[in-house]
Amino acid sequence: MEAQNLCQAVDEHLKETQAQYQTLERKYSKAKRLIKEYQQKEIEFLKKETAQRRVLEESELAHKEEMEKLQEKVGTGRRDAGCP
Incomplete structure (x- = not known):
């Protein structure tokens, strides 16, 4: 009888442990999925940021030119008009 009780206790403990394992496995899978999603979002953000920075630099260069x-036209116009 005692062996049967021990067997039932071990079986119950095994079921609880398996349930805990399954819960942890689901949480782990969800965490892995979320990490992948955030990493992908970070990559997309960095690509977008780099592209925007490139556009801004090109725009600044065009404005500078x-x-x-x-300024050269103004200088030429002043010289042609005899201004210092």
């Missing part, structure tokens, strides 16, 4: 051309 335009400013230099305009």
Whole structure:
């Protein structure tokens, strides 16, 4: 009888342990999925940020070149008008 009780106790403990394992396995899988999603979002964010930075740098360069051309035209116009 005592062996039967011990067997039942061990069986119950095994079932509890298996249930805990399954719960932990689900949580682990969810955590892995969330980590992958966040890593992908981070990669996409960095790509977008890099592209925006590139566009901004190109825009700044174009503005600088335009400013230099305009300053040159102003200087040429002043010289042609006899201004110092």
